[in-house]
Amino acid sequence: MDNNSVILVCALQLFSQKGYNAVGVQEIVDAAGITKPTLYHYFGSKRGLLDSLLAEYMTGFFRVIEPAAEYDGDITNTLNKITFAYFNYAQKHKQFYRLALSSWFAPPDSEVFNAILPYMQRQQKLMEGIFLNAAKQHGNMKNRHEVYAYAFLGMINTYIGIALNGVTKIDDNTVYRVVHHYMHGIFS
Amino acid sequence: MDNNSVILVCALQLFSQKGYNAVGVQEIVDAAGITKPTLYHYFGSKRGLLDSLLAEYMTGFFRVIEPAAEYDGDITNTLNKITFAYFNYAQKHKQFYRLALSSWFAPPDSEVFNAILPYMQRQQKLMEGIFLNAAKQHGNMKNRHEVYAYAFLGMINTYIGIALNGVTKIDDNTVYRVVHHYMHGIFS
DNA sequence: TTTAAAATATACCATACGGTATAGTCATTG
DNA sequence: CAATGACTATACCGTATGGTATATTTTAAA
Numbered sequence: 001m002d003n004n005s006v007i008l009v010c011a012l013q014l015f016s017q018k019g020y021n022a023v024g025v026q027e028i029v030d031a032a033g034i035t036k037p038t039l040y041h042y043f044g045s046k047r048g049l050l051d052s053l054l055a056e057y058m059t060g061f062f063r064v065i066e067p068a069a070e071y072d073g074d075i076t077n078t079l080n081k082i083t084f085a086y087f088n089y090a091q092k093h094k095q096f097y098r099l100a101l102s103s104w105f106a107p108p109d110s111e112v113f114n115a116i117l118p119y120m121q122r123q124q125k126l127m128e129g130i131f132l133n134a135a136k137q138h139g140n141m142k143n144r145h146e147v148y149a150y151a152f153l154g155m156i157n158t159y160i161g162i163a164l165n166g167v168t169k170i171d172d173n174t175v176y177r178v179v180h181h182y183m184h185g186i187f188s
Numbered sequence: 189m190d191n192n193s194v195i196l197v198c199a200l201q202l203f204s205q206k207g208y209n210a211v212g213v214q215e216i217v218d219a220a221g222i223t224k225p226t227l228y229h230y231f232g233s234k235r236g237l238l239d240s241l242l243a244e245y246m247t248g249f250f251r252v253i254e255p256a257a258e259y260d261g262d263i264t265n266t267l268n269k270i271t272f273a274y275f276n277y278a279q280k281h282k283q284f285y286r287l288a289l290s291s292w293f294a295p296p297d298s299e300v301f302n303a304i305l306p307y308m309q310r311q312q313k314l315m316e317g318i319f320l321n322a323a324k325q326h327g328n329m330k331n332r333h334e335v336y337a338y339a340f341l342g343m344i345n346t347y348i349g350i351a352l353n354g355v356t357k358i359d360d361n362t363v364y365r366v367v368h369h370y371m372h373g374i375f376s
Numbered sequence: 377t378t379t380a381a382a383a384t385a386t387a388c389c390a391t392a393c394g395g396t397a398t399a400g401t402c403a404t405t406g
Numbered sequence: 407c408a409a410t411g412a413c414t415a416t417a418c419c420g421t422a423t424g425g426t427a428t429a430t431t432t433t434a435a436a
Contacts, residue, residue, distance in 0.1 A: 003383085003384085015295070016295055017295055017296060017297045018295055018297045018298060019209060019294060019295040019297075019298040021207060021209035021210050022209050022295075022298060022299075024422070024423060024424080025423080025424060025425080026422080026423080026424090034384080034385095035384070035385055035386085036385095036424090036425075036426085037383085037384060037385065037386090037425095037426080038383070038384055038385085040424095040425070040426080041382085041383060041384075042383090045424080045425080046424065046425090098295065098296075099295075101293055102293050102294050102295050104293070105289055105290045105292070105293035105294075105349075106207060106290050106293075106294075107203070107204055107205055107206055107207040107210075107286065107287075107290050108205060108286075109205045109206045109207075110206055110207040110210060111210075138375070140375070146356075147350060147356050148374070150346070150349075150350050151343075151346055151347070151350070151369070154342065154343070154345075154346025154347075154349065154350075155339075155342070155343065155346065157342075157346075158338070158339055158342025158343065158345075158346065159339070159342075161293075161338075161342065162335065162338050162339070162342075168334075168335050181339070181373070182373065182374060183373045183374055183375065184372070184373035184375075185369070185370065185371045185372035185373035186336065186370060186371055187326070187328070187371065187372075191413085191414085212392070212393065212394080213393080213394060213395080214392080214393080214394090222414075222415090223414065223415055223416085224394090224395075224396085224415095225395095225396080225413085225414060225415070225416095226413070226414055226415085228394095228395070228396080229412085229413065229414075230413095233394080233395080234394065234395090
């Protein structure tokens, strides 16, 4: 593996575990077995490293999410597809999803929040598109697409958080239950 | 207002806006119009300041939450009470709730996460108690209380997040809708 | 085989960090 | 009045921070 990739791997591990601000550049290059100038040659700055890291993983993330988020006429089925895609990616890239979640909830003037903001807005728009389409068939959804999208993403991330913290596991049955809960509540 | 309180107010403002690690002690004392020895006299360390801050607000928080979380025989009604208590406190102390949310989702080895962990576990236990009680009347809830509690807290925090980010507002109607969504799904 | 560019190391910079030793100030109390 | 203890300012400590000037090695093309 070339140094560029080694740095990304080590940085992801450290950032997701201790937080961006608590990790020094020296710590990263030590973990990667290189020296500072090498890191600065590839990424220009610590912030540049964070941006590259997010760009790298988010590209693969949206490549999975966006096809899954095409409304197929059945809202339940569509939400199942998306949820499965999210769970799948989060499970395959736990460290990255941890970093993404912590960045999304980070303080508004923090670097990590501003670094991840555009990617989160893109997800939000993607979800809103689904509920806008669904509203054509389900009139009571009208003008609520923004909150629906936000709440659905929140629910997905809640369950991914449960899984990442080891409270429960993610399997096909979990996906069904989460969407069913979102659609029909806790009892049915 | 005495210096102790001024420091707490300034620290909360800065921590919630920029993040604990991104705020220096010097920045806090400048904002408070004092000098470092004063801060260290009252709080001993930067971490001690964070702990005092959380203890201060969490005391008031649980004084509101815990009475609201007493199961009254009707699960829907109980969840309404709790949700109202949460929304009410979050709205009254937006900066604190922002800090709490970002700390809860912070990386596992970060200081803020470990500082807030016990308070979050206390909330989790509180919620589990409700669902354990409700399971006596609703058999299908059995052995799910852990996940139910986590998911309910996740949903509450999702909607508080929506409100804190200005997407929607929190009023009595929102409380009803959130609990209704949790209990009966998106359509009904 | 020369040459140029990409990649990497040594050693360093200015600054900011969390924290403290010392010297008071000031109100309360005996 | 004397003295005590809570409180606060000046000035400083060692260390770690993000970042870089310079020099050297490696790689690949001409």
